[in-house]
Amino acid sequence: MHIEAPKKTVSKSDKEVFDFLIDIKNFEKLMPDNISKFEVLSEDKFLFALKGMPEIVLKLKEQYPNNKIILGAASEKLPFTLTADINGISATETEVTLSFEGEFNAMMAMMIKGPITKFIDTLSENLQVI
Numbered sequence: 001m002h003i004e005a006p007k008k009t010v011s012k013s014d015k016e017v018f019d020f021l022i023d024i025k026n027f028e029k030l031m032p033d034n035i036s037k038f039e040v041l042s043e044d045k046f047l048f049a050l051k052g053m054p055e056i057v058l059k060l061k062e063q064y065p066n067n068k069i070i071l072g073a074a075s076e077k078l079p080f081t082l083t084a085d086i087n088g089i090s091a092t093e094t095e096v097t098l099s100f101e102g103e104f105n106a107m108m109a110m111m112i113k114g115p116i117t118k119f120i121d122t123l124s125e126n127l128q129v130i
Contacts, residue, residue: 001109003100003117005124010096012130014066014088017096020130021069021084024060029129032122045074053115058082079103082120098124 010017020026024046028038037049044060057074061081071082080102087095100120104112 001100001102001104001113001116003113003120005098005120007095007097008124008127009089010094010127010130011092012094013091014086014094017086017094017127017130018063018066018069021086022060022063024058027058027123030123030126032119032126050115050119073102096124096127 012020024044025040027046027048028035031038031048032050034051035048036051037047037055039047041047041057045057047055047057049055056078058071059074060069061072062068062070066088067086069084069086073080080100083099083101085097085099087097089095098120100116102116
């Protein structure tokens, strides 16, 4: 399953956006209002839960300075990645595209597509707080 949020333009340099996103405690600022739990587990891992959904642990898997950050599920039971593609337009403007990639059976995909799409869209919208 592939879900991509609309591209967002942020009024910061690509380095500022990258530095914000690799500091995983900043993800709390991007979370939707219906978050019921957020906990930093280590410098590269955090746990969050949305109301009505199970807890999810995300781990910083890969980073390409000022260009891309890939977070992945820490559990192999629910294999997916959340990728931030960072594209500097100018010294003060950057385009960011968030995308979700996961392998789920058809039933699971049908159940989670709506909530995940809304979640990714909210994270993307909240990038304005950077």
